[in-house]
Amino acid sequence: MSNKFKLGVAGSPIEHSLSPFIHSRFAKQEKINLSYMPFKVEPNNFNSFVADFFADPLARGLNITLPLKNLAAGIPGNISKEAKHLQAVNTIIKIDNILSLESTDGIGFMEDLRSKNISISGKNILILGAGAAVQSILYKLVMDRPSTISILNRSQEKAETLVNKYNEHVKIGSNLKEDIYYDLVINGSSAGLTGEFIAPEGIKFSRLVCFYDLNYSLESTPFCSWAIEYSPQVFDGIGMLIYQAAQSFKLWFGKIPSTENIFKDIKNLNG
Numbered sequence: 036m037s038n039k040f041k042l043g044v045a046g047s048p049i050e051h052s053l054s055p056f057i058h059s060r061f062a063k064q065e066k067i068n069l070s071y072m073p074f075k076v077e078p079n080n081f082n083s084f085v086a087d088f089f090a091d092p093l094a095r096g097l098n099i100t101l102p103l104k105n106l107a108a109g110i111p112g113n114i115s116k117e118a119k120h121l122q123a124v125n126t127i128i129k130i131d132n133i134l135s136l137e138s139t140d141g142i143g144f145m146e147d148l149r150s151k152n153i154s155i156s157g158k159n160i161l162i163l164g165a166g167a168a169v170q171s172i173l174y175k176l177v178m179d180r181p182s183t184i185s186i187l188n189r190s191q192e193k194a195e196t197l198v199n200k201y202n203e204h205v206k207i208g209s210n211l212k213e214d215i216y217y218d219l220v221i222n223g224s225s226a227g228l229t230g231e232f233i234a235p236e237g238i239k240f241s242r243l244v245c246f247y248d249l250n251y252s253l254e255s256t257p258f259c260s261w262a263i264e265y266s267p268q269v270f271d272g273i274g275m276l277i278y279q280a281a282q283s284f285k286l287w288f289g290k291i292p293s294t295e296n297i298f299k300d301i302k303n304l305n306g
Contacts, residue, residue, distance in 0.1 A: 143279025
């Protein structure tokens with residue numbers, strides 16, 4: 036039997052992660068012998084964890100999730116242009132004892148939108164939240180040339196930081212536009228998982244508005260439960276998770292696995 040590659044996902048909390056489930060199926064599909072484990076890692080232990088993990092000669096890669104993505108951008112290695120701009124990393128690859136740092140969240144998000152026939156170009160987009168999840172998709176989102184982006188966040192300063200980062204590329208602001216009907220509403224606030232979702236007042240929706248929650252759950256998220264009253268086009272982040280995982284797998288092993296059966300497998304988890 037071939038050597039078993041060591042992979043995993045690091046974050047906190049980590050118990051809910053579907054990444055081990057997804058990558059075990061990718062491995063079976065591609066006939067690659069690997070072990071993919073979840074690791075609960077706190078920020079103060081992150082650097083030592085990464086060093087210990089990759090000290091194993093069979094370690095091939097790590098996925099990084101909250102709250103460690105920004106810290107991962109500071110790991111010594113070759114960082115991609117996108118990850119450097121985001122100052123966030125969700126995938127680390129070790130090949131020939133060199134670490135490469137990448138972000139596959141943005142491409143995973145855009146792949147999921149395309150699979151759902153959600154167009155970005157020329158559309159008005161409202162984003163709720165300004166944390167790491169939102170930061171990870173903005174680079175790719177802006178490149179698809181939406182008409183406007185509005186970012187609302189509890190901390191106005193944090194929203195304005197993101198606005199200043201992208202205002203040369205798109206009409207973007209940190210306030211709700213009262214004269215705009217939004218075509219796509221993206222929830223990037225983790226608060227949407229912890230209780231009832233309370234929407235900002237005064238949002239106007241276009242006739243064919245879509246809602247997308249960057250969070251995912253085997254049950255309906257609070258945001259999705261709220262949004263379904265306004266549109267049948269309501270999606271959570273499971274598709275993004277699957278597509279970004281496929282891109283990570285490609286970085287580790289040079290081949291992109293089929294995602295079709297993974298959607299069915301996850302749906303079956305919920306009976």
